[in-house]
Amino acid sequence: MKLNFFLLVVLSTILVCCDSSIDESSQQVPPNEYLSDNQIVVRYKIPKDSINLDSIFRVLHVTEVSRCSCGDETLELWTIDPGSTNIEDAVSSLSEEEGAEGVEGDRQFHFEIPNAGNPNGQILNDNFTQNDITVVDNSESKVDIAIIDTGIDYYRKWEPDLFFFRTSNSISYCDGEVSGWDFVNGDNDVFDDHNHGTYVTKIITNELNKRGIGFRILPIKAFDSLGKGSYWNLVCSMNYVKKIPQISIVNASFGHYLDVKQDILKGLIQEMSQNTLIVSSSGNRGWNTDQERYFHYPSGYPEVNILSTGGFSGIPEIIEGNKITNVERASGSNFGPINIDVAAPFYDYALEFKTREDRPLLNVNVSGTSYSAALVTANVAEILQESRERGEFQIPETLKELLLSTSYISDELKSFFKGGKIIPKNPIE
The missing domain is CATH 3.40.50.200 (Peptidase S8/S53 domain)
Known part of the structure; x- marks a missing residue:
């Protein structure tokens, strides 16, 4: 913990x-790097209430929306159903979808930084102030x-x-x-x-x-x-x-x-x-x-x-x-x-x-x-x-x-x- x-x-x-x-x-x-097959990082370029998100979600089969744990609401992580929508097609079609002109999207991916050895270099116990x-x-x-x-x-x-x-x-x-x-x-x-x-x-x-x-x-x-x-x-x-x-x-x-x-x-x-x-x-x-x-x-x-x-x-x-x-x-x-x-x-x-x-x-x-x-x-x-x-x-x-x-x-x-x-x-x- x-x-x-x-x-x-x-x-x-x-x-x-x-x-x-x-x-x-x-x-x-x-x-160790790999592309996600079901997530898109999204940024709103205009106010969200002027975008027909319901229509976009239906077309792209968006199943979940997450926001940055600290920050404004202009950024979101969309999870789509890969069985219904190809991720590359979803990203490329996002800006082309009617009503989505104010949305840009990039495909989610994962990568690593190099190993830096034994974490902490010390043993901690539960005694702390x-x-x-x-x-x-x-x-x-x-x-x-x-x-x-x-x-x-x-x-x-x-x-x-x-x-x-x-x-x-x-x-x-x-x-x-x-x-x-x-x-x-x-x-x-x-x-x-x-x-x-x-x-x-x-x-x-x-x-x-x-x-x-x-x-x-x-x-x-x-x-x-x-x-x-x-x-x-x-x-x-x-x-x-x-x-x-x-x-x-x-x-x-x-x-x-x-x-x-x-x-x-x-x-x-x-x-x-x-x-x-x-x-x-x-x-x-x-x-x-x-x-x-x-x-x-x-x-x-x-x-x-x-x-x-x-x-x-x-x-x-x-x-x-x-x-x-x-x-x-x-x-x-x-x-x-x-x-x-x-x-x-x-x-x-x-x-x-x-x-x-x-x-x-x-x-x-x-x-x-x-x-x-x-x-x-x-x-x-x-x-x-x-x-x-x-x-x-x-x-x-x-x-x-x-x-x-x-x-x-x-x-x-x-x-x-x-x-x-x-x-x-x-x-x-």
């Missing part, structure tokens, strides 16, 4: 894990970052302790909401029972703490304890972020290879183009994502507010100016000089976790473009904060250009990543 989001654990029994290493590129190939998690009142002095992933393990010690974005004061408020939402289980508890989201968050917070950048994190759980997620969960999550104008950056360390219509998600991202930059990982198969059969999403979407991140290996050495050598594409990283904007280190993100009582808990070394994207997210946050201190407002496209202008250039990587641009962990001397 999931523990309530308001509870902070007191660990009386702790399993301290030995150092472990997790490489996303060593995971299952091909990825009733202390609320600490949230931060929102202001313009901090960079607000949403992380769509497996949630966050808030039982561990975090620095600073006060870093959760308070969504109870925002227009997205749902019943019981404190900070973020769990679209897997449909409640306010964003606890990470997988680990991937916790590792991504730790890289971002470590980097921002090191650089003295004030921040707030909005955790959103779209993937379950096995790393399984769906297009529906992702659409609900992105729509949730879209309703919170303070969010400047979304870290999207996930993706899939299903070449299927995704107009609803792309539309939501387009509508965020004046406010929010999406930093997306590009995948860990070593595939050329410029080739149609290996397209990766959402990193391959053409929207101007997506910053796609690959991974490099090696220790960069300066040739002159911002030109460097001694780097190569990490063998596990996807590549594509058209679709991937920048590369960051792929390997060896060393993370140390402690209990809330400051006792050693877990040391882990993670690798993969999920974590490359997390590093780039931290760099974007730093650039955004510096711009604000100069009194400048940057739209996401300009913020992306500023990030790329700070990159180093590798001639060896120009055939793998756009312009051969890389972002190292530390300045190169």
